Amino acid sequence: MKEPVKTIRDTDEDARRLARKLIRGARFGAISVIEPGTGFPFASRVLTGTDVDGAPIILVSGLSVHTDALLADQRASLLFGEPGKGDPLAHPRITVRTRAERIARDDPAHDRLRARFIARHPKATLYADFPDFAFFRMTPQSASLNGGFGKAYVLEAADLLIASPAMADVAGLEPGAIAHMNADHADAVDLYAGAYGRSRKTGWRICGIDCAGLDLCNGDELLRIEFAVPLGQASELRSKLADLSRSAREK
Amino acid sequence: MKEPVKTIRDTDEDARRLARKLIRGARFGAISVIEPGTGFPFASRVLTGTDVDGAPIILVSGLSVHTDALLADQRASLLFGEPGKGDPLAHPRITVRTRAERIARDDPAHDRLRARFIARHPKATLYADFPDFAFFRMTPQSASLNGGFGKAYVLEAADLLIASPAMADVAGLEPGAIAHMNADHADAVDLYAGAYGRSRKTGWRICGIDCAGLDLCNGDELLRIEFAVPLGQASELRSKLADLSRSAREK
Numbered sequence: 001m002k003e004p005v006k007t008i009r010d011t012d013e014d015a016r017r018l019a020r021k022l023i024r025g026a027r028f029g030a031i032s033v034i035e036p037g038t039g040f041p042f043a044s045r046v047l048t049g050t051d052v053d054g055a056p057i058i059l060v061s062g063l064s065v066h067t068d069a070l071l072a073d074q075r076a077s078l079l080f081g082e083p084g085k086g087d088p089l090a091h092p093r094i095t096v097r098t099r100a101e102r103i104a105r106d107d108p109a110h111d112r113l114r115a116r117f118i119a120r121h122p123k124a125t126l127y128a129d130f131p132d133f134a135f136f137r138m139t140p141q142s143a144s145l146n147g148g149f150g151k152a153y154v155l156e157a158a159d160l161l162i163a164s165p166a167m168a169d170v171a172g173l174e175p176g177a178i179a180h181m182n183a184d185h186a187d188a189v190d191l192y193a194g195a196y197g198r199s200r201k202t203g204w205r206i207c208g209i210d211c212a213g214l215d216l217c218n219g220d221e222l223l224r225i226e227f228a229v230p231l232g233q234a235s236e237l238r239s240k241l242a243d244l245s246r247s248a249r250e251k
Numbered sequence: 252m253k254e255p256v257k258t259i260r261d262t263d264e265d266a267r268r269l270a271r272k273l274i275r276g277a278r279f280g281a282i283s284v285i286e287p288g289t290g291f292p293f294a295s296r297v298l299t300g301t302d303v304d305g306a307p308i309i310l311v312s313g314l315s316v317h318t319d320a321l322l323a324d325q326r327a328s329l330l331f332g333e334p335g336k337g338d339p340l341a342h343p344r345i346t347v348r349t350r351a352e353r354i355a356r357d358d359p360a361h362d363r364l365r366a367r368f369i370a371r372h373p374k375a376t377l378y379a380d381f382p383d384f385a386f387f388r389m390t391p392q393s394a395s396l397n398g399g400f401g402k403a404y405v406l407e408a409a410d411l412l413i414a415s416p417a418m419a420d421v422a423g424l425e426p427g428a429i430a431h432m433n434a435d436h437a438d439a440v441d442l443y444a445g446a447y448g449r450s451r452k453t454g455w456r457i458c459g460i461d462c463a464g465l466d467l468c469n470g471d472e473l474l475r476i477e478f479a480v481p482l483g484q485a486s487e488l489r490s491k492l493a494d495l496s497r498s499a500r501e502k
Contacts, residue, residue, distance in 0.1 A: 028339035030281035030330050032294035040348050041292040043283035043330035044395075045339060065346075065395065079281050079294035083333075086471050087374060088279035088296060095316075097291050123338055144295075144316065220337050 008152050015153040017226060019145050019160060022080045022094045024050050024215065025224030030079040031058065033069035042069065047124065048078065049117040052171045052210045054162045055139050056098065057113050059124055062132030070100040070136055078138060092147045096160065098138035110135065112171060119178070119207040120217060162230060164211035169234035174209045177237060181206050188245045192216060195248030197223035209237070259403050266404045268477060270396050270411060273331045273345045275301050275464065276475030281330040282309065284320035293320065298375065299329065300368040303422045303461045305413045306390050307349065308364050310375055313383030321351040321387055329389060345396045347411065349389035361386065363422060370429070370458040371468060413481060415462035420485035425460045428488060432457050439496045440467060446499030448474035
């Protein structure tokens with residue numbers, strides 16, 4: 001039996017898009033850290049969200065092995081991509097090498113990260129403010145994407161992070177825009193989920209908006225919708241959302 | 252807000268049983284290794300099976316990061332336990348610290364491991380014999396079990412491994428016993444899946460037998476049935492299987 005030649009493919013826009021959807025559309029991932037004391041690589045499960053620039057965010061207990069580990073050694077990787085039914089190796093997944101940074105409660109970014117994380121994981125309100133829980137920002141360094149058998153790609157940090165001049169402005173608009181869309185345009189949100197996420201359900205809500213797309217949630221389900229072109233200015237958000245509705249109706 | 256006290260619970264038989272079912276009933280897991288060169292802890296997805304003593308077995312490509320890593324440093328951990336629907340942190344999972352050992356093709360254990368792995372993952376026949384693929388035995392050193400919020404346990408290797416004097420004899424009987432059960436007692440296998448695995452499907456087949464239990468598969472589904480008491484002698488296997496049928500009918 002001869003083995004097929006397997007090489008790393010050239011990273012194209014499809015690979016970048018798949019990578020971003022895997023990271024930004026994840027509810028959880030497997031984190032790999034170096035365990036203090038033993039030096040063993042240690043894998044465990046964490047809930048995940050994202051910062052407005054697409055960097056993964058985790059909320060972890062100070063009693064866990066991974067928190068101790070991240071405080072001793074910033075290096076960690078996160079595996080994203082749920083296997084679902086069928087062959088587990090046929091489903092795409094990505095390993096992101098990251099550097100972990102604990103976000104103190106008085107950090108200027110803390111409240112924004114907390115609000116975005118809670119919007120994605122409402123049950124985390126129960127423990128997010130416990131004194132020994134903390135958010136960590138996991139800044140991507142590089143990644144290995146496996147899109148299925150023989151579809152391996154190497155990605156750089158720039159492939160994964162959002163770099164728009166409108167980032168801070170959009171972050172400022174985010175809470176109001178989410179509240180407005182969910183209250184007054186719930187029909188449009190369901191339309192997005194149907195057209196861009198192939199969902200047949202109703203009851204979707206927006207739980208995150210950034211320059212590169214929308215996060216939609218419905219109970220324990222999460223959908224990431226990536227814009228074709230990221231926002232260059234915060235003022236484009238309104239027309240972008242209207243365009244998405246128009247295109248969805250035409251689908 | 253006050254945090255509830257969370258401690259490591261005393262390991263009892265329920266915890267050991269849950270740990271074994273998570274490991275032995277897994278089709279895949281997240282492996283954590285130390286990446287050569289960068290020193291980064293690296294998480295990726297692997298298909299898993301077990302040896303007759305319950306040690307996890309993986310089949311990996313020589314082109315993967317994890318294979319390079321395991322050849323450079325034996326230390327690895329495996330995260331088992333699929334999240335399924337609902338809160339990902341409410342589902343039980345276990346991290347097993349292991350030492351990885353490559354099983355050469357001329358190793359006396361190779362053919363047995365290959366047969367057991369292929370029975371569990373029939374599609375792996377397509378690549379199991381490629382020259383750069385190899386089986387690794389992942390011998391458990393210890394484990395951290397998380398049975399859901401606040402249910403943390405520490406387990407030792409002896410909690411996870413099967414230690415029966417009948418191990419070699421049962422391994423010798425395994426291929427014939429599987430073929431006989433699947434050919435002549437398919438109704439009993441479906442009965443096991445219904446009574447002990449709460450399955451309503453038919454078409455289950457036995458894909459593994461060891462001193463501590465049975466592995467049942469049906470398409471891409473896998474069920475682990477643990478015996479209440481492990482076999483002490485290979486001659487007990489026949490009556491054990493008959494007892495399981497009788498108890499299942501009475502359920």
